[in-house]
Amino acid sequence: MNSNPIAWFEIYVQDMPRAKAFYEAVFQCELTHLPNPNPETCPDLEMWAFPSSMENYGATGSLVKMPGCPSGGNSTLVYFSCEDCAVEAARAAANGGSICMEKMSIGDYGFIALVSDTESNMIGLHSCDKPCVNGAGSSLDS
Numbered sequence: 195m196n197s198n199p200i201a202w203f204e205i206y207v208q209d210m211p212r213a214k215a216f217y218e219a220v221f222q223c224e225l226t227h228l229p230n231p232n233p234e235t236c237p238d239l240e241m242w243a244f245p246s247s248m249e250n251y252g253a254t255g256s257l258v259k260m261p262g263c264p265s266g267g268n269s270t271l272v273y274f275s276c277e278d279c280a281v282e283a284a285r286a287a288a289n290g291g292s293i294c295m296e297k298m299s300i301g302d303y304g305f306i307a308l309v310s311d312t313e314s315n316m317i318g319l320h321s322c323d324k325p326c327v328n329g330a331g332s333s334l335d336s
Contacts, residue, residue: 203255203272206265207313213257216312219289266314273318282319283307
């Protein structure tokens with residue numbers, strides 16, 4: 195493998211308006227509607243993508259509502275880069291989610307916090323106050 199291992203992520207949801215509002219409030223961004231790539235096979239598929247840039251480091255992904263794909267209870271954890279993960283954790287709690295683990299140090303790798311969204315999905319938040327080991331993280335943290 196010669197590239198970063200994650201190319202795309204999907205967070206499955208049941209209530210798209212609620213989930214979309216949660217993520218837009220927590221990360222203070224606007225999600226973009228993605229057209230259904232195959233409406234004949236999966237007519238009820240709905241996707242909203244996180245902002246992305248092909249020139250910047252990191253993977254992007256989307257919220258997905260698809261019959262047969264329940265939210266919550268998954269065993270994969272996606273970490274979002276943040277300026278200060280405590281700020282986004284507080285926003286998560288203020289917007290219908292909950293804090294599972296408050297901001298904690300992970301040494302040379304920065305800080306993490308864990309939150310649950312409005313659909314019972316756990317997500318990770320990562321921030322770093324300096325260039326982290328192996329280039330992980332590039333944001334500022336206080």
